[in-house]
Amino acid sequence: MKTILNPAKSAWKTILERPTKTVDDIEKTVLQIFDDVQKNGDTAVDKYTSLFDGVQLKDKLVTTTEIEEAIQAISPELKEAIRVAHQNIWLFHKSQKTEKVAVETFRGVFCWQEKRPIQKVGLYIPGGTAPLFSTVLMLAIPAQIAGCKEIVLCSPPNKEGKIHPAILYTAHLCGVTKIVKVGGIQAIAGLTFGTNDIPQVYKIFGPGNQFVTVAKQLATKYGVAIDMPAGPSELLVVADDSANASYVAADLLSQAEHGIDSQVVLVTTSKVLIEEVSSEISKQIAQLPRKEIAAKAMENSVAIFVENDAIALDLINEYGPEHFIVATNNNAFYVDNIANAGSVFIGNYTPESAGDYASGTNHTLPTNGFSKAYSGVNLDSFLKSITFQEITKVGIQGLGKQIEIMAETEGLQAHKNAVTLRLNDLK
Numbered sequence: 001m002k003t004i005l006n007p008a009k010s011a012w013k014t015i016l017e018r019p020t021k022t023v024d025d026i027e028k029t030v031l032q033i034f035d036d037v038q039k040n041g042d043t044a045v046d047k048y049t050s051l052f053d054g055v056q057l058k059d060k061l062v063t064t065t066e067i068e069e070a071i072q073a074i075s076p077e078l079k080e081a082i083r084v085a086h087q088n089i090w091l092f093h094k095s096q097k098t099e100k101v102a103v104e105t106f107r108g109v110f111c112w113q114e115k116r117p118i119q120k121v122g123l124y125i126p127g128g129t130a131p132l133f134s135t136v137l138m139l140a141i142p143a144q145i146a147g148c149k150e151i152v153l154c155s156p157p158n159k160e161g162k163i164h165p166a167i168l169y170t171a172h173l174c175g176v177t178k179i180v181k182v183g184g185i186q187a188i189a190g191l192t193f194g195t196n197d198i199p200q201v202y203k204i205f206g207p208g209n210q211f212v213t214v215a216k217q218l219a220t221k222y223g224v225a226i227d228m229p230a231g232p233s234e235l236l237v238v239a240d241d242s243a244n245a246s247y248v249a250a251d252l253l254s255q256a257e258h259g260i261d262s263q264v265v266l267v268t269t270s271k272v273l274i275e276e277v278s279s280e281i282s283k284q285i286a287q288l289p290r291k292e293i294a295a296k297a298m299e300n301s302v303a304i305f306v307e308n309d310a311i312a313l314d315l316i317n318e319y320g321p322e323h324f325i326v327a328t329n330n331n332a333f334y335v336d337n338i339a340n341a342g343s344v345f346i347g348n349y350t351p352e353s354a355g356d357y358a359s360g361t362n363h364t365l366p367t368n369g370f371s372k373a374y375s376g377v378n379l380d381s382f383l384k385s386i387t388f389q390e391i392t393k394v395g396i397q398g399l400g401k402q403i404e405i406m407a408e409t410e411g412l413q414a415h416k417n418a419v420t421l422r423l424n425d426l427k
């Protein structure tokens with residue numbers, strides 16, 4: 001982790017550059033795989049599974065026997081942990097339901113808005129280097145609450161051609177019935193075009209590595225919606241002398257261990273804290289089973305000393321982190337003024353891992369600065385708002401004149417006529 005003292009504002013962009021590949025870097029590969037899957041369906045999908053995941057599958061649909069085996073394989077302790085996490089995530093997402101909005105905008109003009117579930121959704125569950133069964137909870141629970149009719153789950157198979165039992169168990173618990181062993185670009189292509197085994201969907205959800213993220217972004221070219229670009233994990237911690245250096249180090253490492261293209265950032269008004277956190281990182285990383293991955297990610301990472309909280313806040317909003325931990329004497333200032341972040345964790349006893357697994361908030365969040373414009377996954381991600389209107393005779397008699405003159409000014413006579421005919425009948 002590099003240390004940078006008092007960087008000039010003009011240098012922030014360079015210092016905080018993400019290590020991830022972008023659409024431009026991977027577009028050619030993605031479009032070539034999309035083209036192949038569009039033309040050759042499952043044959044192409046299976047070819048790329050063999051190439052990238054090193055396994056040839058006879059059948060990529062998960063069977064009921066595999067689900068039953070997974071239910072048996074999960075320990076009672078893990079089942080209980082998943083139950084508690086499920087309960088909290090369900091509660092938080094259920095509470096995001098909103099009432100129908102209805103207004104009489106003008107006398108006799110009734111407008112209202114109602115939400116309806118997206119009928120067909122695809123959930124991508126990462127499984128390249130770690131089986132992220134927690135992501136099943138984060139996607140399938142809001143999909144169920146929203147009332148989505150067709151929910152398809154895709155996750156890459158391991159070398160034995162299997163999906164981790166915790167993913168299968170959690171999917172079963174959340175009522176997902178169609179599970180396909182497919183990952184990476186080929187999974188996103190399958191959900192975009194549809195194959196015999198993979199149903200075509202209207203919207204694709206879920207995090208993934210840079211290949212998955214760019215593939216999702218390109219899927220939108222073919223008319224499929226996506227939740228957001230949720231790529232390699234990131235964390236920014238703002239901390240001062242009041243923070244606990246070992247907690248800060250542990251939090252930074254928790255996101256660094258996700259992948260070699262993860263990035264973590266420490267922003268602080270304390271030079272002493274930078275030294276303490278660096279020494280804690282050296283100690284803690286040595287004990288981690290994924291120390292090689294975390295060490296690589298730390299090479300993409302940076303500790304930045306700034307003079308005061310105002311500069312720190314400015315820099316954080318410029319970066320737009322996926323996760324933002326606030327551990328300072330001035331937490332309210334950051335909480336009140338943060339403009340760009342996926343999810344915020346406040347105080348010394350709120351590790352980011354809590355949001356990853358069990359507190360109730362969603363862990364599928366915008367990375368790579370997309371928190372400036374996108375929200376993380378929430379109940380509304382699985383719903384569409386449809387507007388309705390009903391106008392009475394009195395209503396059209398009152399509003400008709402305004403519509404007529406506006407249509408005439410736009411040169412759209414047929415629009416005007418649709419009103420004029422009715423007004424004449426009511427005379």
Ligand SMILES: NC(=O)c1ccc[n+]([C@@H]2O[C@H](COP(=O)([O-])OP(=O)(O)OC[C@H]3O[C@@H](n4cnc5c(N)ncnc54)[C@H](O)[C@@H]3O)[C@@H](O)[C@H]2O)c1
Nearest residue numbers: 126127128129156183184207208209230232233258364365
């Ligand atoms: N932003 C979020 O909300 C969020 C949440 C959880 C996880 N994540 C991120 O998800 C990612 C998970 O990554 P992962 O790799 O473990 O699993 P993954 O399932 O996203 O990707 C694995 C797939 O990538 C494909 N692949 C691998 N190398 C390839 C290559 N050279 N060319 C083409 N395709 C290739 C393979 O098909 C493989 O099945 C991590 O980066 C993690 O940080 C993000």
Ligand SMILES: N[C@H](CO)Cc1c[nH]c[nH+]1
Nearest residue numbers: 132134135233234356363
């Ligand atoms: N931190 C990840 C989101 O960037 C989510 C996750 C799942 N499991 C552990 N962590």
Ligand SMILES: [Zn+2]
Nearest residue numbers: 233254255356
């Ligand atoms: Zn995590």
